[in-house]
Amino acid sequence: MGIIIDWVFPKKCLGCDVNGNYLCSKCQKEIKSLGVSYDDKRLEGRIGLFKYDGITREIIRMIKFDFVGDAIKEIGNWMVAALKKDYPNVVATWRKEKYVMIPVPLHWRRENWRGFNQSAELAKVIGDKLKIEVNKDLMIRKKYTKSQALRQRGQKSSNVEGAFKIIGKIPKKIIIFDDVWTSGATIKSMIKILPEKTKVWVLTLCSGR
Numbered sequence: 373m374g375i376i377i378d379w380v381f382p383k384k385c386l387g388c389d390v391n392g393n394y395l396c397s398k399c400q401k402e403i404k405s406l407g408v409s410y411d412d413k414r415l416e417g418r419i420g421l422f423k424y425d426g427i428t429r430e431i432i433r434m435i436k437f438d439f440v441g442d443a444i445k446e447i448g449n450w451m452v453a454a455l456k457k458d459y460p461n462v463v464a465t466w467r468k469e470k471y472v473m474i475p476v477p478l479h480w481r482r483e484n485w486r487g488f489n490q491s492a493e494l495a496k497v498i499g500d501k502l503k504i505e506v507n508k509d510l511m512i513r514k515k516y517t518k519s520q521a522l523r524q525r526g527q528k529s530s531n532v533e534g535a536f537k538i539i540g541k542i543p544k545k546i547i548i549f550d551d552v553w554t555s556g557a558t559i560k561s562m563i564k565i566l567p568e569k570t571k572v573w574v575l576t577l578c579s580g581r
Contacts (some may be wrong), residue, residue: 379404435551548562
């Protein structure tokens with residue numbers, strides 16, 4: 373069935389329209405990693421792999437709002453390749469110190485509407501490839517909120533204030549994973565309710581800053 377669908381509706385690169393993949397190898401090489409940010413004392417570090425603009429913005433939109441779930445494995449593999457190439461020491465630390473990856477949860481209404489949690493699905497691909505444990509059952513989103521992308525910057529913090537609840541035992545060392553970091557309000561809201569001594573890395577596909 374997948375072969376038939378690809379023949380009728382061929383995948384095209386979001387960067388150059390070449391048939392075959394959602395992001396061809398040439399366009400992948402043109403998107404550079406941003407580096408590690410240590411600008412938040414509460415974090416061990418934050419990696420936003422790529423700048424949130426152009427192609428990467430279209431990737432996020434396609435997955436979240438066009439419901440193109442079959443792009444997740446391809447994008448996840450691209451992220452894994454970037455992590456291995458540009459952040460081998462960080463990945464080695466995550467493995468050695470047994471960090472657990474926690475994807476940002478969606479409210480059940482939004483997950484039912486979309487049919488999947490894109491962050492959880494991407495985290496699964498990354499965890500499987502890098503041999504890092506992923507646990508999506510430690511926190512829930514108890515408050516239904518409008519998409520952060522639709523809010524003004526000043527509204528974003530209040531939009532997600534008190535949105536999350538811990539429902540399981542939080543490991544001592546975690547990686548919070550999400551698709552995009554813009555203001556950081558969503559992830560900061562999660563961090564607020566973590567045990568104080570929890571060591572936290574943040575990993576996102578894209579970063580707006």
